Structure formats: structure tokens, C-alpha cells
Amino acid sequence: MLEPSLYLKAMASAAIVSAACVLAITALRRPASTTWLNLASLPGIGLGLVTGYHMLAWRWTLPPVNGLDRFLIIVVPATLVIELIAGFPAVPRWLAWLLRMSLASMMPRILLHGSVHLSGNNGTPWQAVAVMAIAALLLAISWSLLVHLSQRSRGVPIVLALYLATQCAGLTIMMAGYIKGGAAACPLAAILVAAALWTWLASAGRFATAPSISPAVLGIGIVGLFGLLLIGIFFGRISIVSGLVMLLAPLLCWITQISWLRHRQTWLVGSMGLLLVALPLLIVLLKAKHDFDRDMAPLLGKGKASVLQH
Numbered sequence: 001m002l003e004p005s006l007y008l009k010a011m012a013s014a015a016i017v018s019a020a021c022v023l024a025i026t027a028l029r030r031p032a033s034t035t036w037l038n039l040a041s042l043p044g045i046g047l048g049l050v051t052g053y054h055m056l057a058w059r060w061t062l063p064p065v066n067g068l069d070r071f072l073i074i075v076v077p078a079t080l081v082i083e084l085i086a087g088f089p090a091v092p093r094w095l096a097w098l099l100r101m102s103l104a105s106m107m108p109r110i111l112l113h114g115s116v117h118l119s120g121n122n123g124t125p126w127q128a129v130a131v132m133a134i135a136a137l138l139l140a141i142s143w144s145l146l147v148h149l150s151q152r153s154r155g156v157p158i159v160l161a162l163y164l165a166t167q168c169a170g171l172t173i174m175m176a177g178y179i180k181g182g183a184a185a186c187p188l189a190a191i192l193v194a195a196a197l198w199t200w201l202a203s204a205g206r207f208a209t210a211p212s213i214s215p216a217v218l219g220i221g222i223v224g225l226f227g228l229l230l231i232g233i234f235f236g237r238i239s240i241v242s243g244l245v246m247l248l249a250p251l252l253c254w255i256t257q258i259s260w261l262r263h264r265q266t267w268l269v270g271s272m273g274l275l276l277v278a279l280p281l282l283i284v285l286l287k288a289k290h291d292f293d294r295d296m297a298p299l300l301g302k303g304k305a306s307v308l309q310h
Helices: 004-026 034-055 067-086 093-111 125-152 156-175 179-183 185-203 215-235 240-257 266-309
Strands: none
Touching: 004 034, 004 185, 034 067, 034 185, 034 215, 067 093, 067 215, 093 125, 093 215, 125 156, 125 215, 125 240, 156 179, 156 185, 156 215, 156 240, 156 266, 179 185, 179 215, 185 215, 215 240, 240 266
């Protein structure tokens, strides 16, 4: 059952708790380094997500029994642990990326564990392996490109691009009929809004010396988006094309790096990037709404008619 007010409360509480936690920790050390900001963001992300899912009255099942449970109980904590390790300056970059790519390679197998998609009922085992390999490759490429872009430009537009894609994924999954899967996007999207706030404060020079997006935020943003889309495709009813558009849309921020646009005013470059990201996402949402009205409106109409008759 759709409960917009509940979703808004979950997002607001997650964003407030997350931002307050990060800003409080960061304020203990001024000026704070990028490493300190990244380490401070980890408890902020964790507490924000726990608060958001608590507001949604989420029931945790151990051991996890479906893809969504495995995503929240296994994949999200694993991402935070990897970013915690990678955040220390003493850790070699190759090791940090080895951990990230290992998670990317295992994530499709974790989420699809025990499903009919791996049982051989929907094709040969080689087809399942190929699908998981392609999905892992897309995650690895997206993760790498967004991290590289964040090192070349300010982080707020990238975070907001991930926010737009995550919100679009949640709404699309809901309209495809998997309401709980779509609702899972709310706290994740809220964390990205909070991250945009503390990254902006860092870029303003109030809490940090380096105006860079936290790698932990990027990690949880892209892993969260990928996980939701994989769940939506295999356990919901969203199309592969729509999933690819939503996953790759944030990469359109790379267009802002072309020479004639890169050196213009920051607000103009950021707005242009977000507009480019929003356009394909809007098309996906409109298509999802069209499919929802076509498939669900007759059923809803029959439900209302039945209520009126009684």
C-alpha cells in the first residue's frame, strides 16, 4: 500500500540524522581533511539508514530470505566496511579498488541467491553466469567513472545526480508493483540529500579543507542504485532498458567536463549536468506511469466500484 506521508517522514528523519551526525563529528576537527570527512560520513550514513528504515517499520529477517533483505543486511554493510578500510591513507589505492571490485563482482550472485534466475529454470547456467558478469561489469565501470569524475569536479552535482536516479528507481519499482522494493529507495535517497548538504558546507570551507565528495557517499550511492535496479529487474517488473537508463544517467555529468563548459560558473555547470541527468530519468518515469495507468487503472477502478456497491 502506498503511503507517501510515511515515505516523506522516513526520508526527512534519515537526512536529518545523517547530516547532523556528520557535521557534529566533522566539527570536532577544524580544518578537517578529506580523510576525516570520509570517516565521519560512515557513521552518518549508517545511522541515517537505520533511522529511515526504522521509520518505515522495516522487519529484518535473519538469515535474509530474499534479494532485498540480502541487499540491506549484507551488501550495504559490506560497502560501508570497504569504504572504511579504503578511507585510511595507509591503505594502497590498488587494495581499495580490489575490495570495491570484489564486491561488484559478487553483488549479483548475492542478490540472486536462491532465486529461479539461478536455478536453471529460466535458462542455462551459462546464461545466468553471463548475466551476472555483465551486471557486475556495469557496476564496476559506473563506480570507477563516478569516482574519477568526483576527483575532477565538485561533488554536489554528482551526489544530486545519484539522488535523482535513486528516487526515479524507487518510484519506477513502486509503479511496477514492488512497493516494498521501491520504498527501500527512500532512506538511500535521503542519505544522498544529506551528503549534498555536508559536501556543500565542506566546499564552502566551513568544515573541511578539500571540497571533495566523500568516497563513502559515492560508494553507497552507486551500490544502492545498482542494487535497487537489479532487484527491480529480476524481482519486480521494470525493463532492462529502463534499468540501464537509470544506472547510467548519472554518468551524463561527464559532459560538464568538456572544455567550453568546464570553466564556466560552478552553478551553471552543475545545473547543466543535473538537467542532462534528469531528462532521461523523466522519460523513464513517464513510461512507468503510462504502464501503471494501463495495467493497474482498470484493477483500481474495479476495486472502487466494488467498494461503492457494498
